[in-house]
Amino acid sequence: MFLSILYKEWLKVRLYWVIAFLLNVALFVYLFIRLRHLFAIEHDEMIWYQAFEIGTLHYSHIKYLLIITGMIIGAAQFIPEMLGHRFRLSFHLPVRPNALALWAVFIGLFAVSVICILDAFLLYTIIGNFFPSEAAKSALLTASPWLFAGLTAYVGTALIALEPQLPRKLVYIAITGGFVWLFCQGSDYESYNRALCKLALISLLFFPSAILPAYRYRNRSS
Amino acid sequence: MENVIEVENLTHRYGKRVIYEDLNFTVPKEGIFGLLGKNGVGKTTLIKILMGFLRPVSGRCRVLGEDSHNLSPAARIRIGLLFEGHLAYEFMSIAQIERFYSSYYPAWDRDLYYGLVDRLDLPHHHLIKNMSCGQRSQVVLGLIFAQRPELMILDDYSMGLDAGYRRLFLEYLREYIKDGTKTVFVTSHIVQDLEKLVNEVIFLDRGGEIMQTSLDRFMSGFKQFSFKKADSKEMPQKDDIIRNVDNTGSVVSVYSFQSRETVESHLKKQGFDMATLDQVPMTLEDSFIGLTGKY
Incomplete structure (x- = not known):
């Protein structure tokens, strides 16, 4: 059952996943070129001063990258299901509806997570290439809320796409937007260190909530 | 079963x-x-x-x-x-x-x-x-x-x-x-x-x-009868015997689950001339339209 659901979800998202993957890689290539250029034209002391005294984030352009990635994967996965009420096709499969919805969201979350891990690896490697390892670890902690924002954006997009009623869609847009906004507030190094775990735990609640619109879809009366 | x-x-x-x-x-x-x-x-x-x-x-x-x-x-x-x-x-x-x-x-x-x-x-x-x-x-x-x-x-x-x-x-x-x-x-x-x-x-x-x-x-029990209507504008009405009525020009079609004799005497009582009454063979589509009406 899982492999079959995986096959269907992969067929839907593969093109968009590859586009999102390339977009992420491209922006990290840009980060690498930008830092290399910076080190070529500036004194090391000046770059150190900018980064650690003034607090300039040289990688702030990736802040919204995973949010966009999450939204792309979520839309690619669930909009085709909702066009012409094709979600009914999935619910006629001999699979428990809740399991079906959760597996589909899990697969999408995994697809976004792979890109998150790639981004974390590239960020650590690129920053570590130009700065001491402490700076690379700090970059990971600084960017962690953005990774969670991407995962939240994905599940939120899934919820919004699956929800059959417009008023509730608007509520989900507000909740998702609020959470994503919360993860993107800090503009300093490691500004979420004390709150990240709690925020991440709360955002995890988004995952099982995918059952709700699926249940409401099957139980609507019009 | x-x-x-x-x-x-x-x-x-x-x-x-x-x-x-x-x-x-x-x-x-x-x-x-x-x-x-x-x-x-x-x-x-x-x-x-x-x-x-x-x-x-x-x-x-x-x-x-x-x-x-x-x-x-x-x-x-x-x-x-x-x-x-x-x-x-x-x-x-x-x-x-x-x-x-x-x-x-x-x-x-x-x-x-x-x-x-x-x-x-x-x-x-x-x-x-x-x-x-x-x-x-x-x-x-x-x-x-x-x-x-x-x-x-x-x-x-x-x-x-x-x-x-x-x-x-x-x-x-x-x-x-x-x-x-x-x-x-x-x-x-x-x-x-x-x-x-x-x-x-x-x-x-x-x-x-x-x-x-x-x-x-259904096909043997549901019947269509047609007859030519005189000039009067009056049409047979739907009731317990006449399930549906349709007319094209001067030809009136009535649909019923009753026998020809029952329909004939029922329409005669309403003052319709039954000299031209005839049973029309129907396909399922004709019967469906006869039962539910054209619109």
């Missing part, structure tokens, strides 16, 4: 519009059952309720012995469902969709699928979204046959099919029910197809009025 579908006291409304009020019927195992009704009487709504995609206001539906809103995966394996408009995963190709569905159904017959689909003369990597409505229907019907379900529910299977493929489909359907263990519950806009196909018909009218009968009994 065991029933594969049971509908009890079903009531459904869209807002204030009543679709059914206290609807009751059963579909016994084995045979082909046609659900007939004009546009908007709620045929598709009924199928959505039967398959658990819509919760009715009240009442109970059971399919293969299970509550229709809570069908188990084991029950769904036994049901082949054609959604109105031949709904399919359009992002899949001919081969991908076969591979996807085959993993869910233990009795999957790959040859049956390709036997139908290869008549399209399309490569197996052809995407469903790039097909015409008729081509898509062939793929979807091929998937349902390949599933080898015990109960087939087909919501307007004829939509988009050309005459040749419609006939081919009917041949496949006859072959499919030949072993005497299968049940088909079907709606179609092409009523004449059902004449050669169904054993029993369920006529659904606005508000959920229903008439369930065997096709033979």
